[in-house]
Amino acid sequence: MSSDPNSKYQSPLTSRYASPEMAANFSNNKRFGTWRRLWYNLAVAEKQLGLPGITTEALDQMQANLDNIDYEVANAEEKRRRHDVMAHVHTFGVAAPAAAGIIHLGATSCFVTDNADLIIFRDAMDMLIAKLVCVINDLSSFAVKYRDLPTLGFTHFQPAQLTTVGKRATLWIQELLWDLRNMQRARDDLGFRGVKGTTGTQASFLTLFEGDHAKVEELDELVTQLSGFAECYPVCGQTYSRKIDVDFLAPLSSFGATAHRIATDIRLLANLKEIEEPFEKDQIGSSAMAYKRNPMRSERICSLSRHLMVLIGDVLQTASVQWLERTLDDSANRRISIPEACLTADIVLTTLQNVVDGLVVYPQVINRRIRSELPFMATENFIMAMVKKGADRQECHEQIRVLSHQAADVVKQQGGENDLIERVKNTAYFEPIRNDLDSLLNPATFIGRAPQQVDNFIANHVTPALAPYANVIAAKKPAELSV
Numbered sequence: 001m002s003s004d005p006n007s008k009y010q011s012p013l014t015s016r017y018a019s020p021e022m023a024a025n026f027s028n029n030k031r032f033g034t035w036r037r038l039w040y041n042l043a044v045a046e047k048q049l050g051l052p053g054i055t056t057e058a059l060d061q062m063q064a065n066l067d068n069i070d071y072e073v074a075n076a077e078e079k080r081r082r083h084d085v086m087a088h089v090h091t092f093g094v095a096a097p098a099a100a101g102i103i104h105l106g107a108t109s110c111f112v113t114d115n116a117d118l119i120i121f122r123d124a125m126d127m128l129i130a131k132l133v134c135v136i137n138d139l140s141s142f143a144v145k146y147r148d149l150p151t152l153g154f155t156h157f158q159p160a161q162l163t164t165v166g167k168r169a170t171l172w173i174q175e176l177l178w179d180l181r182n183m184q185r186a187r188d189d190l191g192f193r194g195v196k197g198t199t200g201t202q203a204s205f206l207t208l209f210e211g212d213h214a215k216v217e218e219l220d221e222l223v224t225q226l227s228g229f230a231e232c233y234p235v236c237g238q239t240y241s242r243k244i245d246v247d248f249l250a251p252l253s254s255f256g257a258t259a260h261r262i263a264t265d266i267r268l269l270a271n272l273k274e275i276e277e278p279f280e281k282d283q284i285g286s287s288a289m290a291y292k293r294n295p296m297r298s299e300r301i302c303s304l305s306r307h308l309m310v311l312i313g314d315v316l317q318t319a320s321v322q323w324l325e326r327t328l329d330d331s332a333n334r335r336i337s338i339p340e341a342c343l344t345a346d347i348v349l350t351t352l353q354n355v356v357d358g359l360v361v362y363p364q365v366i367n368r369r370i371r372s373e374l375p376f377m378a379t380e381n382f383i384m385a386m387v388k389k390g391a392d393r394q395e396c397h398e399q400i401r402v403l404s405h406q407a408a409d410v411v412k413q414q415g416g417e418n419d420l421i422e423r424v425k426n427t428a429y430f431e432p433i434r435n436d437l438d439s440l441l442n443p444a445t446f447i448g449r450a451p452q453q454v455d456n457f458i459a460n461h462v463t464p465a466l467a468p469y470a471n472v473i474a475a476k477k478p479a480e481l482s483v
Helices: 012-017 020-025 028-048 056-064 071-081 084-095 109-145 165-189 203-208 213-226 243-271 296-310 312-320 328-357 363-377 379-388 393-412 420-425 428-440 450-474
Strands: 150-155 158-164
Touching (some): 020 028, 028 213, 109 165, 109 450, 150 165, 243 312, 420 428
Antiparallel strands (some): 150 158
């Protein structure tokens, strides 16, 4: 078989899109290196608690070879034994011969597989949280910058009352803040499987410590602490409950919905030519239509977010069909679904930050669209101004109704510009407010409290939420895309 990587399928998640750090987090080096650290922590704790046969030489050799993994030996052994954990027990023993007889002492496979997963998942969530914080921070700066720039609001994607570009961005930020809360909660809730034995009873360790329950409990606590966790799950079967995977992945799928919504809004606004994602100098939008500036980054966000949203189904189904103390039909599915969820969320966040950092706003286009719709919206103001001048409200309403329908006919049937204002100016009935029409049409008078809402939201909600992540923001780097 060819050794050329281009001769076989490669997941685009890692070969094309994912950040180097997230790809490394789910690499064989990280996984099997973590297994070795767990075996080392177990041996250190067992020796500390007086278990005989674990020498200082054995621990030194283990520590010196935590990352020195001979994959040729491991692969050959796994092919022979059909058991990945035992293959790596053997390979670690070859590298640390003084420890060969005590590696994995008292443990079951899930001691390394499950505990390593929890470590890897926690590290992945730390990376995702950091990237989400940067997206929220950058989008908040955008909201503040455009806090008072009027823009046409849309309901049902039909013209509605005015809002501001910044206020619209706060709608996106609010959902991202909820995602941050959910991800941080899931990260903090992750515990450690600990040292529990084959069916969770710790029977093997009770035998090793000759029936000393206190030492078994101390061993569990000590390995948990050595592995960087404050606490372990109090009970489990052979595996930790796969319900934990549901709690871990649910915030990522929920974030997928947020990202899809934001990217869709940007795509709609790009079609209106009001806002565009960054477009590089030599970038090509279409192989046929050279003039096109397709929102391909936002489209990528939508595409990958759909994948992210559906992965929750895998872990839900896996959690629901675990039999008694465990069944192995979770393993192959988890190897795919959970890493893919983290990799996909990482890609979506990197792309979203790249888009947010480079958003281009076109105020003149926005203003032109406002001017085409504002006359209809301003009619209520015209009526109120006329009444203040002594006019009859009902008669004024009828005058406006007739003129509005005439202007709408020009727009819809004749393809002309909205000429309602000119019709009002040229109608003798509205002579009392003719000189006031320009002020009555000022877009800034139609945005309500939008600028103040932006200010209050940033000060009272965003700033406090991001305060614990000041170091993350200070270390922020530009979000660069590989393709």
